[in-house]
Amino acid sequence: MRIFLAITASVLLTSFYLPAWAQPYEPVPSPDLSDYPEIIPSTTPKPIQSPSPTPFPVFTPLPSSTPTSGPLKLSLKVELPDFTEGVRSSLRISLENAASLPASAFPLEGEISYADLGYNQMPLSKQKIRFKIPASGVTQAELIFQSPGRKDLRVQLQYPGVAPRNLRVYSKPFPATVFPRETDSDFEKNPQDWHVWVNIYHSMSADAPQRQYYLITYKGEIVQRLLTSSAAPGKITPTGRFKLGPKIASPKSTLYESVMPFWTTILVPNFSFEYGNHGLVGESYLYLLGTPASHGCLRLSNKWVQKDGEWLNIGGAKWVFSHVPVGTPIEIFKKPVQPFVYENYQKWLVQKH
Structure with missing residues (x-):
């Protein structure tokens, strides 16, 4: 009995004389479920984003007064018809970019050359058909193959820088x-x-x-x-x-x-x-x-x-x-x-x- 009274008195004296911060901890009651939000925020931390790289500056060249392209290229174009042995045919010959030439350059002279057999099936001397291209850049040239079969044509212009055209054509036999x-x-x-x-x-x-x-x-x-x-x-x-x-x-x-x-x-x-x-x-x-x-x-x-x-x-x-x-x-x-x-x-x- 003496021991119990002594302990009780000691506890009472301690509670009375302790400061507030030293008082015993009383648990805070949990809120009612109705107090929680309908959507519970996630406690997962956001991923750490790496810093965006600094973009390099785009270089815009200043306009130059010096032209980057050279003179226009001159080239021959040849439109071929259907050839038949012994029948006169016309070729359409044109010069691309002819307008870039001075008017004094025209007419431009050219030549079509090829090998052929005669109507008696004997070899002919080298056949040469001459033509002239006017300032319009377009002309026609006529030729007659005296034998059937494959023919190799060479179309060339007598003007520097214009490459000749080598063409293989076929002459159908005359029935x-x-x-x-x-x-x-x-x-x-x-x-x-x-x-x-x-x-x-x-x-x-x-x-x-x-x-x-x-x-x-x-x-x-x-x-x-x-x-x-x-x-x-x-x-x-x-x-x-x-x-x-x-x-x-x-x-x-x-x-x-x-x-x-x-x-x-x-x-x-x-x-x-x-x-x-x-x-x-x-x-x-x-x-x-x-x-x-x-x-x-x-x-x-x-x-x-x-x-x-x-x-x-x-x-x-x-x-x-x-x-x-x-x-x-x-x-x-x-x-x-x-x-x-x-x-x-x-x-x-x-x-x-």
Whole structure:
């Protein structure tokens, strides 16, 4: 009992005499749940952001009064047409930046050069076609390929700093046909404007077929390429350079007693009126045109057809008889030509019907 009273008295005395800061800790009551906010803020600390780098200053060059580009470049442009053997074609030639040249520089002279074979399939000297470019910078140049196949053209301008153009083109073969194609009938009768080229080379090869043909040019251009038949094996058709002679509408062979419509003489020395080109009566020989089948002369087609109530002759013999004048040079030779395109009588019948 004495011990309990002593402890109690000691506690009371201590509480009474202690300062406020030394008083025992009384816990603060927790707030009611209704006092909390509806969204409780996160206690997660924000990530530390690294400082943004200081941007480098952008350098803007000052405008310069000195031009950075040199003089305009001059260059040739060539627009190519579709080329066909023996047909005149036009090339459009232009000079880029021609306006940068002084007016005194025009016209500018140029040249197109290429290698070619003649209509007799012999090499020609280097072909050179000259042209002039006016101040407009555009001009046209015409040329004729006398043989089919690939051709290498060189187009150059006689002016410093303009590079030449090297072009590879293709010349399509002019087709050989049994009957003549329709043409402008306004031909002059000057024999110097005409030439006949007869190639009696013949090949039945599937890879490189070729048929005998009678080629007619007027002022350097092909107007007809007709299938023909020269001498059969054992007979002779002379080769060389001759001229066309007198014509007879419907003579009869003194040796074979056959009619030879639309005869045109080939003046072969020492063979007076023995050689010529002509048609025959009947249809069977038309199937053989393009192959050796005659007694020595040159056979051409002969055929009558009815059109608008009238009978017309559409044969090659009649066309030569009516258009190609006496005195026209004719050259007969034997040379392979590739590529070669032709339409024989069988093909003509199929297309006709």
